[in-house]
Amino acid sequence: MATPARDSQVKSSGERSDYRFPPGMQRNLLWFALRKFRPANPIFLFQQLAETYGDIAHYKIGPHHIVFLNHPEYIREVLVVQNDNFIKERTVRRTKMLLGEGMITSEGAKHRAQRMAAQPAFHRQRVGEYGAIIVEEATRIRDLWRAGESRDIAIDMMHLTLNVVARTLFATDLREETAELAEAINHIMGLYNFLVMLPAAEWLVHLRPPGLAAFVRARKRIDAVVYRMIDAHRRNGVDRGSLLDLILAASPGNDEGSRQSLRDQVVTIFLAGYETVANALSWTWYLLSQNPDCEARLHGELDEVLAERLPVVEDIPRLRYTENVLAESLRLYPPAWAMGRYARQDFALGDFFLPAKTTMLISQFITHRDPRFFPDPLRFDPDRFTAEGKARRIKFTYFPFGAGTRQCVGESFAWMEGVLILATLAQKWKLRLVPGHRVEPQPLITLRPKYGMVMRVEAQK
Numbered sequence: 001m002a003t004p005a006r007d008s009q010v011k012s013s014g015e016r017s018d019y020r021f022p023p024g025m026q027r028n029l030l031w032f033a034l035r036k037f038r039p040a041n042p043i044f045l046f047q048q049l050a051e052t053y054g055d056i057a058h059y060k061i062g063p064h065h066i067v068f069l070n071h072p073e074y075i076r077e078v079l080v081v082q083n084d085n086f087i088k089e090r091t092v093r094r095t096k097m098l099l100g101e102g103m104i105t106s107e108g109a110k111h112r113a114q115r116m117a118a119q120p121a122f123h124r125q126r127v128g129e130y131g132a133i134i135v136e137e138a139t140r141i142r143d144l145w146r147a148g149e150s151r152d153i154a155i156d157m158m159h160l161t162l163n164v165v166a167r168t169l170f171a172t173d174l175r176e177e178t179a180e181l182a183e184a185i186n187h188i189m190g191l192y193n194f195l196v197m198l199p200a201a202e203w204l205v206h207l208r209p210p211g212l213a214a215f216v217r218a219r220k221r222i223d224a225v226v227y228r229m230i231d232a233h234r235r236n237g238v239d240r241g242s243l244l245d246l247i248l249a250a251s252p253g254n255d256e257g258s259r260q261s262l263r264d265q266v267v268t269i270f271l272a273g274y275e276t277v278a279n280a281l282s283w284t285w286y287l288l289s290q291n292p293d294c295e296a297r298l299h300g301e302l303d304e305v306l307a308e309r310l311p312v313v314e315d316i317p318r319l320r321y322t323e324n325v326l327a328e329s330l331r332l333y334p335p336a337w338a339m340g341r342y343a344r345q346d347f348a349l350g351d352f353f354l355p356a357k358t359t360m361l362i363s364q365f366i367t368h369r370d371p372r373f374f375p376d377p378l379r380f381d382p383d384r385f386t387a388e389g390k391a392r393r394i395k396f397t398y399f400p401f402g403a404g405t406r407q408c409v410g411e412s413f414a415w416m417e418g419v420l421i422l423a424t425l426a427q428k429w430k431l432r433l434v435p436g437h438r439v440e441p442q443p444l445i446t447l448r449p450k451y452g453m454v455m456r457v458e459a460q461k
Contacts, residue, residue, distance in 0.1 A: 024058030072396035079404030086341035131313035
């Protein structure tokens with residue numbers, strides 16, 4: 001790992017003299033933002049930090065200390081060893097404007113209670129029961145496609161995974177409201193960087209200046225769908241063992257506070273449950289279109305394992321290359337592209353001693369592309385994820401669903417969903433990027449294709 005270096009014994013007025021900061025920028029990031037960097041693209045900044053300073057780098061935004069980590073030992077130290085000293089950092093807390101106190105943003109006892117209530121819905125037996133619904137929804141969309149047409153696959157994958165999450169985790173058919181819900185979420189995503197950068201947005205939202213007024217309108221549309229779903233579930237009174245049933249059982253009250261808590265949990269799981277898999281699949285179709293040899297191997301496996309029948313959950317252990325394709329896509333374009341923590345107390349990290357209120361940033365996008373851990377890192381190679389490849393991998397160099405005590409509770413569901421959808425659609429179709437279509441990752445709450453993913457549908461012979 002990096003050792004203490006040349007230019008960052010930084011001390012602000014009033015700071016203790018024994019703090020020892022990692023190497024990093026001499027100037028405040030606000031100065032660089034106006035001259036060298038694109039402030040709306042933090043991935044560019046992280047790449048510069050990793051290339052210049054290596055495993056750990058320090059910079060400041062105004063009076064605030066930021067430390068960027070790009071080594072598994074540092075990452076493990078923050079996410080596991082010293083986890084009790086850290087909470088979610090500012091940009092995640094800012095997403096409370098949309099998510100409220102859901103599983104992503106809540107802390108401490110509230111987070112543990114929410115996670116405990118949700119875990120039975122992701123038990124292996126329950127996840128297996130979801131498989132037939134996933135394949136049914138994927139078959140529905142594949143039968144809508146026509147050879148030769150061009151489609152924005154990013155939108156198709158969003159609608160598909162929204163319907164999957166609604167039917168599996170919430171025992172609700174949102175078919176008539178899927179487009180409305182997706183449009184509202186997309187509108188909020190488009191405002192994400194504005195919301196993160198705007199000072200005091202949590203208070204200004206009540207005044208509804210331009211931009212924030214659009215956010216409020218979109219949030220109300222989402223809330224209306226969610227509350228209709230919760231109320232319909234309560235009126236029905238039938239416990240189907242869904243995640244929504246579990247959440248309702250854990251929050252039986254119907255007062256305003258209880259309804260808000262339910263809303264926060266449902267919105268959070270909806271966003272996490274559909275957004276990550278939709279983006280993972282969009283990037284996977286793109287990567288397959290650019291790597292025909294890998295695409296041919298995928299279709300060969302599907303022909304061998306499935307012949308002409310639809311996949312079922314029991315096929316997943318034999319669809320190893322299909323899963324490896326998804327895993328390699330998640331390496332290159334992880335939907336959860338970065339994560340951050342905020343220090344409660346002063347703490348030591350390697351050779352450094354850092355103050356309370358320091359923000360620690362980690363980027364899956366950067367670590368997954370580090371040539372020390374993944375040789376020839378920009379090459380799409382699903383064989384990195386064979387059993388032998390996984391055994392050789394250093395822990396905390398690949399963590400598309402997070403790591404530590406807050407690792408995604410729905411990870412097993414996401415893997416199953418991704419493999420079954422990929423297998424079902426690829427049985428019938430290949431997708432080709434429309435010539436001239438621009439492909440660029442956009443780091444919002446998740447890593448989306450900035451201009452969508454417009455592809456031409458071709459029949460799989």
